[in-house]
Amino acid sequence: MPTSEGSAPAREPAGSLALKKGLELYAQKDYEAAAKLFKKAINSCSCQIHGEMLLDSNEDILTGIENNQLKEVLSTLTPRSRRCDKQVHIHALDSLIATYEILFKLDKCLNLAVGMVNLAPREPKVYLRLGKILRLKSKQNLAYHMYRQGIELVERKNPNHSLLPKLRAQRDKVAPLVGFDPVTKFPIELVRMTFEFLDFKTLCRCLRVSKDWNNILTKxxxxxxxxxxxTYKLTHRSHPGIRRMLPTFKAYNKYGKNALRELSIDGLSHFLQWCKFSQVIEISQQLKVLKLREPRGSFELESLPPKLRLPQLTNLSLGYGVRPQPQFLEQLISACGSSLEELSVFELPYCARLASGQAPWYPGWVKLEKLKVVRLAYPNYESRADLGPNLRGIMELAPNVEEVWIDNLTYSPKMLMTKWPKLQYIFVGNHARLFTVVGEDNMEGSFNENMRELHFEGRSVQSRFSTCYPPMVTSNPQAPWLLTIHVGSSVLPQLRRLERLSILLHTPLTTSEFETVVRPGIESGTLRELDIRPFPVNILFGSLFKVVIPDWLRSESITYLSITGLTVANLCQYRECDEGLLTLVDRFPNLRSIDISNEQFSDALLAKFIQRGVKTIYHRAKQSKADLQEWASxxxxxxxxxxxxxxxPSMHPDRQRFFNDHLQFSNTELP
Structure with missing residues (x-):
């Protein structure tokens, strides 16, 4: 029986023969047979290291390559792993990997190629093969680090190896494709701060960047x-597939451990086409903010779970196009009544109680003790031949309101301040209807002296600040909702702590009205934003077109100002107009924003505004101002x-229906 010393040399020719026949079959595209012969050649090597033995340390080697520590990792593997630099063994293993590559078995290829690194770490053919497999698996970054470290290991033993130039060429070829990924390298706290700047849609897209990003963002x-x-903004052109809406929503909630705090849906009909609103609410029991809109038109919400509870909801907004049924609205508000702080309903529902002035709420509703902000609007297309809804019911339910936003509802200024003594912010839209009961005291002293914001729209200032008799329904068939109101004496409020004031009218304020409303805030130094449309241009010019701006109209606190009404008054054609406007702007040294609407001001005048410190000019002129924009920037x-x-407030996006149908001002512009 031959000894092991005598048998070893006999195995080498057998391995070489198997390799030669395997290469012939490979050339003939008989890959399965070739793979068997390549395995036979590997097993015939005297080192007795089989293919399966190469897989033990693969994970350690890949980690070492990624961390630029390949040499250190290989040195630690030496005691428990043997090496072989025989060309027949290496060539057979390389050919076997190439065969698996043709058969699209890339996972097997990667395992064997990484094992080759441990088998012969000083052989350049090893790194050429592993680099190709890594690139086929789209691991460009890992391939670059492998090439670079492989070149260093080969150069130490054989700096003049014939394959080193090819190895360097592959390194240089893959280098432009390598990018530094901060998400995988930076501290997780810094990554979090970066992703906080992204909107929700972009955050969802980041899930598809790479597996690393997906794992970091979801786990x-x-x-x-x-x-x-x-935040979902869905249209018929942009939505994530209506059939996948509910599973997608559940998946995103799962990433946050089912602790959704804020949900905003713009395009409610698309969102709910394949999932029910009740399902969405049941998944989102920890909601604090819920905002719904439907830009395509009216969408009725009708059903809710019978025992719904949203104990943490603080902000509820049912915006443009969302029409809740009375029972739905009551059930939804009752579910969050103990926590609700902000309520917006821009299309209040019509019901039989409307005639009594109680709709859509009544004394049986839950008390809203924490409610501080109320925005309510009644759709004009629902107006009937009655008084329409008023605020009396909500006043009884929510006594601590600080901000109110109303449109197309009947209101009483005296009652506003009586029922809501903490009121500091008021917006009254163009179609809100003033109503003061006979015998009610006049409005003098009725406004809170600590009022911070006041925003009104109307045909005249008297339509908002006058003491009135009870209205009677007109029989005008073209405007069945119009009220006949007998106007009495006008008592304008003098508010000395106002920070924002906007009054949008059909007819300009008189000089005395303008001074009464604006001067207290100017002199106290609290007024920051002044928006009077149209601007009372009579305070700019005298009878001979001389600048006669009153001395009190100056302030260092004003940062925003609207200037409109000069084009309608045919004043823009006079040279004195520019002089008067520049004098007006000079009165406000800290003015940073101006809205000129569609006024026909010259670019030269606007340039002078900018030279005086104005940083933003809003306009709606038809003429292009591209040259001025470039110069200013x-x-x-x-x-x-x-x-x-x-x-x-008048620019609120949920007022779109009202703008299209009814807010047509003759000498001023509303959005």
Whole structure:
């Protein structure tokens, strides 16, 4: 029987023969047979290291490559792993990997290629094969680090190896494809701060960037609260597939451990096409903010779970196009009555109780002790030949309101301040109807002297601040909702702590009215935003077109001002107009924003505004101001914006239906 010393040399020719026949079959595309011969050649090597033995340390080697510690990892593997630098063994293993590559068995290829690194760490052919497999698996970054470290290991033993130039060329080829991924390298706290700046739609798209990003965004406890705020803006062109809406919503909630805090849906009909509103609410029991809109038109909400509870909801907004049924609205508000702080309903429902002035609420509703902000609007297309809904019912239920926003409802200024003594912010839309009971005291002293914001729309200032007799329903068939009101004496409020004031009228204020309303806030130094439309231009010019701006109209606190009404008054054609406007702007040294609406001011005049410190000018003129925009941005870091200022209450996006149907002002512009 031959000894092991004598038998070893006999195995080498057998391995070489198997390798040669395997290469012939590979060339003939008989890959299965070739793979068997390559395995036979590997097993014939005297080192006795089989293919399965190469897989033991793969995970350690890949981690070492990723962390730029391949040499250190290989040195620790030496005691428990043997090496082999015989060319027949290496060539057979390389050919076997190439065969599996043709058969699309990339996972097997990767395992064997990583094992080759441990088998022969100084052989460049090892790194060429592993690099190709890594690139096929779209691991460009890992391939680059492998090439770089492989070159260092090969150069130490054989700096003049014939395959080193090819290895360097592959490194340089993959280098442009390598990018540093901060999400996987930076501290998780810094990653969280970065993702906080993204909107919800962009955050969802980040899930598809890579597996690393997906794992970090969905499994990290530090990033979990990013999924607590979800905003959906869906149209017929942009939505995530209506059949997948509910599973997608559940998945996003799962990423946040079912602790959704804020939900905003713009496009409610698309969102609920394949899931019910009751399902959404049941999943979101910890909601604090719920905002719903339907931009395509009316969408009726009718059903809710019978024992619904939303004990943490503080902000409820049913915006444009969302029409809740009376029972639905009562059930939803009752579910969050103990915590609700802000309520917005822009399409109040009509019901039989409307004639008694109690709709849509009545004394049986839950008390809203914590409610501080109320925004209510009644759709004009529902107006009937009656008084319409008023605020009396909600006043009884929510005694601590500080901000009210009303449109197309009947109100009494005296009652507002009597029932809501903490009221500091008021907006009354164009179609809100003033009503004061006979015998009620006049309005003098009825406004809270601590009022912070006052916003009114109407045909005249008297229509908002006058003492009136009870209205009678007109028989006008073209306007069945119009009320006949007998106007009495006008008592305008003098509010010395106002911070924001906007009055949008059909007819300009008189000089005395303007002074009565505006001067107290100007002189106290609290008024920051002044928006009177149209601006009473008679205070700018005298009878001979001389500048006669009153001395009191100056302030260092004003930062926003609207200037409208000059074009309608045919004043823009006079040279004195520019002089008067520049004098007016000079009265407010800290003025930073101006809205000129569609006034026909010259670019030269607007440039002078910017030179005086104005950083933003809003306009709706038809003429292009591209040259002025470029000049302002380049030299003064200022903006010329062709849209209305977004911060004004009258510009609220949920008033869109009212703008289209009824708010047609002759000499001023509403959005």
């Amino acid at each position: 990290s406890t530090v990033l979990r609260d990013l999924w607590h705020v979800q 380049t030299h003064y870091n200022a903006q010329i914006i062709s849209r209305p200022p977004p911060h004004l």
